[in-house]
Amino acid sequence: MPRSSVSELLDSLNPEQRVAAEHFEGPSLVLAGAGSGKTRVLTTRIAHLVQEHGVPPERILAVTFTNKAAGEMRERIGGLLGGEPRGMWVGTFHALGVRILRRHAPRLGWERTFTIFDAEQSLRQVKRTLESLDFDPKRFNPKGVRSMMSGAKNQLVTPGQFQQEHGEGFDLFARAVAKVYPAYQAALKDQNAMDFDDLLVKPVELLQNDQTVLGEYRRRFAFLLVDEYQDTNHAQFRFLQLLAAEHGNLMVVGDDDQSIYGWRGADLRNILDFESTWPGSMVVRLERNYRSTAVILEAANQVIAENVNRKGKTLRTDREGGEKIGVVECFDENDEARVVVDEIKARYQNGPALHNYRDFAVLYRTNAQSRALEDAFRRSGVPYQIVGGVRFYERREIQDVMGYLRLVSNPLDEDAFLRVVNYPRRGIGNTTVARLREAAAAEGAGLLEAASRATTLPNVPTGGARQLEAFAELVSTWSARAATTRVGPLLEALVDELGLYKALEDEGPEGEDRIDNVKELIAGALDFNAELLDELDPEEIDAFSELDLFLQRVALVADVDRLDGDVDSVTMMTLHNAKGLEFPVVFITGLEDGLFPLSRAYDEPATMEEERRLFYVGVTRARDTLILCHARQRRRAGEYMYGRLSPFAESIPEALLVPRVSPRLESNHRRSSTPHRSRPRFEAEKAGSGFVSEETFDTPINQDAPRYVKGERVLHATFGSGTVKEVTGFGKDTKVTVDFDDVGRKRLLVRYANLEKDWTM
Numbered sequence: 001m002p003r004s005s006v007s008e009l010l011d012s013l014n015p016e017q018r019v020a021a022e023h024f025e026g027p028s029l030v031l032a033g034a035g036s037g038k039t040r041v042l043t044t045r046i047a048h049l050v051q052e053h054g055v056p057p058e059r060i061l062a063v064t065f066t067n068k069a070a071g072e073m074r075e076r077i078g079g080l081l082g083g084e085p086r087g088m089w090v091g092t093f094h095a096l097g098v099r100i101l102r103r104h105a106p107r108l109g110w111e112r113t114f115t116i117f118d119a120e121q122s123l124r125q126v127k128r129t130l131e132s133l134d135f136d137p138k139r140f141n142p143k144g145v146r147s148m149m150s151g152a153k154n155q156l157v158t159p160g161q162f163q164q165e166h167g168e169g170f171d172l173f174a175r176a177v178a179k180v181y182p183a184y185q186a187a188l189k190d191q192n193a194m195d196f197d198d199l200l201v202k203p204v205e206l207l208q209n210d211q212t213v214l215g216e217y218r219r220r221f222a223f224l225l226v227d228e229y230q231d232t233n234h235a236q237f238r239f240l241q242l243l244a245a246e247h248g249n250l251m252v253v254g255d256d257d258q259s260i261y262g263w264r265g266a267d268l269r270n271i272l273d274f275e276s277t278w279p280g281s282m283v284v285r286l287e288r289n290y291r292s293t294a295v296i297l298e299a300a301n302q303v304i305a306e307n308v309n310r311k312g313k314t315l316r317t318d319r320e321g322g323e324k325i326g327v328v329e330c331f332d333e334n335d336e337a338r339v340v341v342d343e344i345k346a347r348y349q350n351g352p353a354l355h356n357y358r359d360f361a362v363l364y365r366t367n368a369q370s371r372a373l374e375d376a377f378r379r380s381g382v383p384y385q386i387v388g389g390v391r392f393y394e395r396r397e398i399q400d401v402m403g404y405l406r407l408v409s410n411p412l413d414e415d416a417f418l419r420v421v422n423y424p425r426r427g428i429g430n431t432t433v434a435r436l437r438e439a440a441a442a443e444g445a446g447l448l449e450a451a452s453r454a455t456t457l458p459n460v461p462t463g464g465a466r467q468l469e470a471f472a473e474l475v476s477t478w479s480a481r482a483a484t485t486r487v488g489p490l491l492e493a494l495v496d497e498l499g500l501y502k503a504l505e506d507e508g509p510e511g512e513d514r515i516d517n518v519k520e521l522i523a524g525a526l527d528f529n530a531e532l533l534d535e536l537d538p539e540e541i542d543a544f545s546e547l548d549l550f551l552q553r554v555a556l557v558a559d560v561d562r563l564d565g566d567v568d569s570v571t572m573m574t575l576h577n578a579k580g581l582e583f584p585v586v587f588i589t590g591l592e593d594g595l596f597p598l599s600r601a602y603d604e605p606a607t608m609e610e611e612r613r614l615f616y617v618g619v620t621r622a623r624d625t626l627i628l629c630h631a632r633q634r635r636r637a638g639e640y641m642y643g644r645l646s647p648f649a650e651s652i653p654e655a656l657l658v659p660r661v662s663p664r665l666e667s668n669h670r671r672s673s674t675p676h677r678s679r680p681r682f683e684a685e686k687a688g689s690g691f692v693s694e695e696t697f698d699t700p701i702n703q704d705a706p707r708y709v710k711g712e713r714v715l716h717a718t719f720g721s722g723t724v725k726e727v728t729g730f731g732k733d734t735k736v737t738v739d740f741d742d743v744g745r746k747r748l749l750v751r752y753a754n755l756e757k758d759w760t761m
């Protein structure tokens with residue numbers, strides 16, 4: 001496309017944005033708040049580099065936070081430049097890491113067709129490694145082990161260094177990890193596999209240790225650009241440093257107030273120390289927000305101002321006023337879900353120019369909260385999509401099919417072998433598998449290879465051994481086919497030959513859904529076009545079978561990438577997944593103290609600040625309307641929790657808020673303010689007109705005395721308001737311990753106490 005479009009785009013930028021977009025050589029940092037156009041600057045700069053400075057696209061490396069963002073960036077730049085910017089590397093750190101590793105894995109001792117273990121597969125490998133070292137997985141939680149290893153990896157701490165530091169220490173857990181870490185890495189290598197962290201760490205290792213490769217990439221990438229830089233970890237920092245060291249042409253954009261991945265090893269110092277790491281940096285600050293109304297922006301500014309540890313910046317907008325922020329108090333999570341759905345329906349029908357479901361996003365702190373919301377959406381018929389939750393590729397049936405594909409692609413993949421060796425059932429029992437593993441381990445052989453000659457191995461039961469050989473034969477037949485067949489037809493035929501539909505049908509009604517999922521997977525494989533893969537240079541594609549490439553694509557699909565922007569539906573996702581996105585209407589649900597912020601944040605000021613940044617990210621996703629919801633009670637992990645409104649919501653100035661209660665609570669209030677107001681609440685309950693329903697409590701309501709639950713707020717005629725601390729006894733003898741706000745702790749017999757439920761909170 002014409003040159004003029006780049007200048008048009010530059011003209012649409014404000015002066016500060018323009019300075020950043022026109023920056024040519026040397027390091028630069030754009031540090032600016034949400035919605036100030038950082039991502040837009042980055043994209044424009046790439047177009048400008050190509051158009052105005054004649055930089056060949058293949059000399060540019062751009063790092064985005066999701067593959068989806070990478071796709072968008074390619075598209076936008078493609079539009080600006082009049083065609084696909086061939087050869088330009090755009091992707092997440094992981095995708096770029098894979099791309100490098102696919103070329104050079106042999107230098108590290110892996111084959112180029114290495115398998116990528118996802119979180120589940122790596123967790124199972126941790127368990128197997130724990131067991132092989134005689135650690136009891138009950139005492140050494142595999143997730144904890146994995147997380148400690150992952151932390152070490154992201155700090156570029158090698159197994160050897162970890163061993164040195166913790167191998168003899170007092171921390172028994174770390175000592176165990178010091179043993180597991182090298183064994184785990186060795187097991188991955190034996191299977192020609194890498195886990196997600198390796199996709200970052202191994203490229204750094206390669207660049208650090210191999211001057212030839214380092215030189216090659218340094219020459220190739222003349223310009224590096226990174227979005228969402230505040231969430232990079234040490235390994236990513238090193239990666240960029242190694243590549244950009246000579247020319248220093250590194251531009252990073254980010255917002256320290258939006259750093260939300262500290263728990264995963266992201267290091268805020270990367271962005272805060274950028275200027276000292278890269279002397280002579282050009283620093284641009286953007287202060288104008290183009291996304292949100294003044295009301296939303298003011299709220300966001302006030303919230304984040306409570307963080308102590310920040311650089312501090314102001315954001316202003318030209319969009320004056322705006323709809324006030326709704327704060328809706330709900331009864332419980334189901335009531336909250338209804339409120340959200342009804343609000344969306346009403347706005348969809350009546351709202352000013354809001355006619356698309358895709359304009360709405362519902363955000364929450366934890367994945368588990370999506371369940372109640374999803375139920376309400378299903379009942380209402382409002383289309384929705386969930387980002388995250390039980391992810392498509394994590395479903396059992398998908399993992400089973402993928403297990404076959406992985407094994408066919410990489411015969412060394414033991415995780416895949418163990419997953420499918422007896423699925424569908426083919427008479428290979430646990431004992432057979434255990435014996436096979438022993439025999440293979442004794443010889444240092446791979447499982448599949450050992451299976452191919454199982455009848456000659458010691459101790460493997462004959463029947464099982466024959467089946468093992470047949471299984472190995474089957475896999476090798478399909479491996480041969482995979483080399484010449486396209487992945488779609490290959491998968492279709494494989495599912496057919498294995499009789500998977502039959503096996504799933506036999507599982508009953510649930511099997512039907514699973515069959516649909518397998519069909520969806522096949523449809524995806526039939527659509528798959530390796531030519532469109534941007535992780536590999538076109539000339540390199542030939543080195544891999546289409547199956548290898550398909551598996552690679554699947555391994556790198558993040559949750560957000562499944563978000564389909566073309567479908568008109570409401571988006572539900574965690575706050576973490578919402579980073580970088582924007583929507584006209586945003587709901588933040590579950591705003592209760594203890595849930596958001598999570599209660600553990602109270603132990604650590606730094607964690608509290610990260611929670612607050614997460615809230616800031618949520619608030620700043622909204623363009624026009626923001627609605628905050630909280631529930632009086634919420635079932636979490638099977639138990640009712642009572643929460644007061646989150647302090648985050650309380651830090652928004654009242655003038656910006658419109659508090660209200662859900663219709664359900666409103667009707668309760670009306671009932672309770674009838675002439676019988678002075679009657680104790682439980683009288684009303686007995687009469688069946690109260691707010692306590694089966695939905696609230698698991699067991700039927702006791703007829704003799706009202707039920708109280710720990711954490712609940714109550715009102716006493718003389719003692720005033722208080723919080724229930726303990727409930728003992730039952731029936732007529734129910735006693736409650738209440739911490740009254742003014743008079744302290746009292747133990748009361750409910751029958752005589754005439755307590756009321758306190759709505760004032």
Ligand SMILES: Nc1ncnc2c1ncn2[C@@H]1O[C@H](COP(=O)(O)OP(=O)(O)OP(=O)(O)O)[C@@H](O)[C@H]1O
Binds near residue numbers: 012014034036039291
């Ligand atoms: N100069 C401008 N004129 C008009 N609209 C703009 C301008 N700059 C940015 N925008 C728009 O403002 C919105 C926010 O921009 P962008 O997503 O680039 O911000 P950001 O700083 O990357 O935000 P975040 O911190 O949330 O990632 C987008 O809709 C973008 O198109």
Ligand SMILES: [Mg+2]
Binds near residue numbers: 038039040227580
């Ligand atoms: Mg952005």
